[in-house]
Amino acid sequence: MSIRVQNISKSYKNTVAVSNISFDVKEGELFGLIGPDGAGKTTLFRILTTVLLANEGTANVAGFDVIKDYKAIRNHIGYMPGKFSLYQDLTVAENLDFFATIFGTTLEENYELIQEIYIQIEPFKDRKAGALSGGMKQKLALCCALIHKPKVLFLDEPTTGVDPVSRKEFWEMLKRLQQKGISILVSTPYMDEAALCDRIALIQKGRILKIDSPENIISKYNKTIYNIRTKNTHQLIQDLKKYPSQYSIYAFGEFIHYIDQNKDFDANKLENYLKERGHTEISISISKTSIEDVFMDLTTLNQ
Structure with missing residues (x-):
């Protein structure tokens, strides 16, 4: 060594x-x-x-x-x-x-x-x-x-x-x-x-x-990360924090990276939740996991 x-x-x-x-x-x-x-x-x-x-x-x-x-x-x-x-x-x-x-x-x-x-x-x-x-x-x-x-x-x-x-x-x-x-x-x-x-x-x-x-750290990560975007980013963060099953939320470039507590996450249900709170131009898609995503999750667990 x-x-x-x-x-x-x-x-x-x-x-x-x-x-x-x-x-x-x-x-x-x-x-x-x-x-x-x-x-x-x-x-x-x-x-x-x-x-x-x-x-x-x-x-x-x-x-x-x-x-x-x-x-x-x-x-x-x-x-x-x-x-x-x-x-x-x-x-x-x-x-x-x-x-x-x-x-x-x-x-x-x-x-x-x-x-x-x-x-x-x-x-x-x-x-x-x-x-x-x-x-x-x-x-x-x-x-x-x-x-x-x-x-x-x-x-x-x-x-x-x-x-x-x-x-x-x-x-x-x-x-x-x-x-x-x-x-x-x-x-x-x-x-x-x-x-x-x-x-x-x-x-x-x-x-x-x-x-x-780096490859193993990413491949062994077992949570699904979603890219979420609406017209009002600041309000989006506030509303996502109030979503009952949210696990993690943080800004990532032009998107908000969102992780749900549930394995059977329903994107349609979240989209309706956001519409009820006045959000428009809603986009929800699965994100490719990065080292930064894993790091953010690990820091959350170790706080």
Whole structure:
């Protein structure tokens, strides 16, 4: 295993950041921690990258214990924190040279690993890092994290605040890095990115709700979700909340996603209920289940 986490907990005074978390990341796996801000993702990353000590539990990264072997771990991992943390007053080239020197290597020595990314930022090598666009900052940070050819790559919300095109390009790069044998642990609040991982852990309020492949999480979900839309969305939400057999209601794009308590749900009965309350242009149809739907349901159950 590239990463093994066993019963890790961490609290800040009276606030529980992560609680009794356990999971494994296999060799060469792209594993995602999926959850909103404040779910505990960054705290967990800091523990695994030896920046922070857990209150309880154990963890191993690349075969090393995060406490006993913290120096060895730092030589075998690449870490890209959520906030851009490179030297903004240094140029692209100077940042790369600095990080290469720290790890006793050079840009040329591991150029094959970072070539695809580097050629995109090379035209800006004399530009200060602080003057780069969000997408270019992201690529520079990834190059610096890979400069010493790590065995395990930690990416904490790497696509937050990045445009959709750069997000897509970034995930394509991760897939190619994975093919080179690097194990990747990535966190994201974007549910659509979950489908790009081999396995994911859904995390909320410091607890893991479910671990599996995105496909299995969706296929094992046994509730039927309905897309509902009427002319008055705000009133629709209020009226659905009063429907006797409603189980779950939340906005999802242009629709309201609705789950009923009963297996033998009668859409016609609900439509009549809405008509009686003045709704027009009513649309009720079965929705395709997404990771976000499962996450919403799990958070409801664990409140």
